[in-house]
Amino acid sequence: MVSLRTPQSDAVKVLRGPARRRKSRGRTNAQVAVALAVIVFFVLLSVLAPLVAPYDPNAADGSLKYLPPGSPGHLLGTDEQGRDILSRLVWGGRTSLVIAFISVTLSTLLGSALALLAGFSGDRVSGAIMRTIDVMFAFPVIVVAVALAVILGPGTPVVIAAIVFASVPYVARVIFAEVKQQRGREYVEASISLGAGFSSVLFREVLPNVIGQIVVYGTGLVGGMIVFSSSLSALGIGVQPPTADWGRMISEGAKVIISGNIFVALFPGLVVLVVALAFNWLGDGLRDVFDPNKRRIRA
Template sequence: MSTLQSPVQSPLRRFWSEYCENRIAVIALAVAILMALLALLAPFIVPQDPYDLEHLSFLDARRPPGFVGSGGYTHLLGTDPQGRDLLSAILYGLRISIMIGLTAGAVGLVLGTSVGIFAAYKGGRIEAALMRVIDLQLSFPPILLALILVALLGQGKGQLIAALVAAQYAYFARTAYGAARGERHKEYIEAALATPLSSAQVVLRHLLPNCLPPLIVVATVQIAYAISLEATLSFLGLGLPVTEPSLGMLISNGFPYMMSGRYWISVYPGVALIILIIAINLVGDQIRDQFNPRLRK
């Protein structure tokens, strides 16, 4: 009698099938992708370019949701104190937040991983010196470091991303160091070192792939944290210039009007920011559970 054997799934397909078992995580991923698509396609779907200050009218400022402005279109979410269509400003703000979060997360991942793996691979005094610097930086709150660096570097996307990377790369370095140190003295690494492979080839082909799972988990968390940190800096007036309405700046602009009943100026950007951060965190939690079977529910 012939026996039916189930087809062997690839690791990626197996990972995705396990991910789909959690409906909340699937919904969170769909929400994050939808918000990213809306932000990406913002110039084609919004009624107004919030960056075009010449076409803004102060007669439309602080108008409630549903108001028909001087441009002839309906402001579904109302307008802000500068007369911007709030829906347009939110989608452009999401675009900025996602771009800065992904860029800061990617650069921080590369930089921190390089430092952590290099320290674990070299060992000795180099390891001790690098990790003491990392431990010293981790002892300071990231928001404090970001505030100092933004104040020194000035406003702008490049300066803000540099500040976020400097404030966050230590988390990647510590994670990469812990994973690489556990793998460094295993037999497969010793066997690879006995071959004619160079040190760079051993690290990239053998050591780095086995350190990726915890780094991916940390990356999702740090992307969400970078988005919230950028919004905090913009709320304090130390983020992007006033000509680029980020979510934090929109919340800050509407804060003085909360007591006068014009809640929509701050509430709607705040809701969009919260939904984005929660969705990314839920995705990261599911990925963490899948990489660590002991955490699976």
């Protein structure tokens, strides 16, 4: 069979390769920039809530309940108690974002520490750690959250504890696989053969090479944990009224959807969706930045 390949076609493919890579990098950079812009916007909005919010988020007025979006003085309308939805969204970001950040930070630190220890320990210690992680996987998170709420009482600490319990196994599994892969690399074996100690190899050699994966996975985890914390608040386990929280706003709005007041749940739901998507985009973009070998060539 005669080949139709020509030197010109090969040259075109060679030129297209760098062009596609530049296009892929451009898309990744744009994705990260958009995600960061969205995240920074909501963080600043939450930090500046006392200055930005037009009303007290807990100020109720029965005569103003269920005002539709666009009503004078209430851009996004009011809820079943006559509270301004926009003000509650602004203040609710303080609760939802703080819970997500604290929970993911604790989960990432604890899960990564367990993974590093298991990856460089003997079979007994490594097996004990990873079997404990497997047991944590087996527990239904909602049941754990309910049990904690019964013991400690519903509130922010319960949400944080439940998220940490749910997230640590996933973080540990992902980082453990990366640590085991790095352990078999030549630079680690060379360091050990030169007499480097356990802590020296772990913190000077391995940790710098897995820190990118830790940052990427932790960043991507924030979006999912915002959704999860919102679901716990919606179940009444998390943040208690009258504190503004995106999850509780969705729960309260869902009760009145059947009456036609869809906007009460719609706006907080959209905010959770946008913020969670922004963190997922950021994590996906950082994955391409930290790991060039996994960069996708997009046509």
